[in-house]
Amino acid sequence: MKKHWSLLIMVSVVFLAGCMADKSVEENAIVQIVGYDVGEEERIRGTVSIPQYGKSEDKQAASELYLTVDADSTKDVEVEIQKQSSKPISIGKLAVTLYSKELAEKGLDDNVDVLSRDPRLSRNMFLGVVDGSAKDLIESGYTQDETTSKHLQGLIENNTLHNFPSTSLHDFLYAYYAQGMDPFLPLLKKRESFVELSGLAFFKKGLLVAEVPDSKIFTFKMLKENFIKGMQDLPFEGGTLMLENIGSNVDYSLTGPLDDPKFTIKVKLKAEVNEMAGVDRKATPKLAKEMEEKFVEYFNKEADELISLFKEKKVDPLGLGNFTKTRKGNFDLTQWQDNYSELDVDVQFDVKIIEYGIFS
Template sequence: MKTIKFFLIFISVLLLTGCLPSKSVEENAIVQIIGYDAGEEKRIRGTVSIPQYGKSEDKQAASELYLTVDADSTKDVEVEIQKQSSKPISIGKLAVTLYSKELAEQDLGDIVDVLSRDPRLSRNMFLGVVDGSAKDLIESGYTQDETTSKHLQGLIENNTRHNFPSTSLHNFLYAYYAEGMDPFLPLLKKQESFVELSGVAFFKKGLLVAEVPDTKIFTFKMLKENFKRGMQDVPFEGGTIMMDNIGSNVDYSIAGSLDNPKFEIKISMKAEVNEMAGVDRKATPQLAKEMEEKFVEYFNKEADELIQLFKEKKIDPLGLGNFTKTRRGDFDLSKWEENYSDLEVDVNVDVEITEYGIFS
């Protein structure tokens, strides 16, 4: 009897499941990328790209529909876009959200609050700041075999495997709400026929306050996290050495009182030299030793300059305050912020060339 009852319940569940409404890709306007610019009279201009799927296609995007609206808030942008669409708008697949630098310099605080509360959005979504117009960047189109969102998503993902530190909505929100830590985002710039990751944009909570060029991204990632891969060109004797990171590890330690804390950042890196340009010397182990010394000098200097910038702007993208909070029971955020500009931070880089590449 129990077996028959279980069988009947199972069949009922299957039938009810089959009655649930479902809509195909072609029946929805699936927004995978959205960009925000500063509009007139403190309004927000939102631009979306919607893939257009042909009925005979194998669900590969053949074209994109661009819609742009002006609204009073990011939530209103979705409402206004729906008025222009013949299909229901769906943002559950949103993969990339962009903000113009102009808008970020006005503070993204309210926008971030909306992002954190929307359950439809994936925490793995990428955010980025556009040096220029987010609308122009989205509407440019770059390849015929992938959508703009796929192109930009791939651009950011590829760079996080190399020189750029880990980035996502989850990372941004964690740093935004954490004590003793500030967020950062990739800085994107449209060129004539492509988009490049041109640097890093640093925030004081939701306000864009500083940026550094792509030449300093490697050093920032080296200070921020352990990683492999990534390349950096280093000046050497009037020429250039291309260094390939095989693996680097970073370790923070703190000493002293909260009134006068002293940080030490130790970085241990194993590297390969795979190219020399303009260096008129024979490749020898002695030359490799001199290169190691040059790498140490270069990265110590670059790291010191970045940390000085962070202290001048009173931002903490490395999360030194958050690190201190987890290790000091007497941590006081107000006192930390008061003393942050005078914080003593010693960076010690050790580089070992383990794979010579160009050396025989």
């Protein structure tokens, strides 16, 4: 008899749970993108975009509602935004968080602490730094068939499959909290009718200390990680070549004592030249060899300039300190940071042109 009662109670609970009220997307203000700027009197200015869904079956967003508030902290922004919304604010689907460069240059440590502690936020969310106003970028609107958050999420995600390294919240937090490694984020810039990824912003903890233009990101990504795809235009004999990455591999090695280490970074790049403009020569093995030598010279120079910048700004986006920590006992972070600007780093590129595409 007890078994029958237990079964009846379990069935009742299941049916009752199925009857519980479930709020639809129309009944919530779903924030998918938020941007932060420096507000008045050194406060934080937060701007969100909330899709406004129609009543048709496809539930496509036809427009967006923009709300902007000034608050004492990023956490208070959500509270102040709620005061302007007739529906409960939901940030569980937040896909993109943006910070103005002005704010990032003041430091994002408090913001990062909030991001790392909030269980509602996905670690796959993208972060970015806006060269200009985050509010203006969010409110501009770019396409008729997708929201601003979807557009920017797709922009960042698509470029990480090519020249840009991954810059999700997970990647940022990992580098932020790791010893001997510093984070970086994509730089976004609003043009007249579109947004472009204009470079990378490098941080010392939460403080923006350096940036590089998009022309140098292909080289940085080869130094940072193995990858395929990606394209880079290169000068050659008064013209321009378009190099496509078929596959690149990077290998770090460390020699010498801990107080005087020497790094060797070897990058092997297999590439295809699929466009040649302004170079009046036929594709031959001799030309390929000349190209390879020029490419090695070019990338070695670019890499040396990047590493010199990192040492000058005392920022370690390549994670050389973290690499050392995993291979040397008694690693002292303070000593490492003191000696970082004098670190001996030898970069060696090996470029092989595997295929020729169509020359123009």
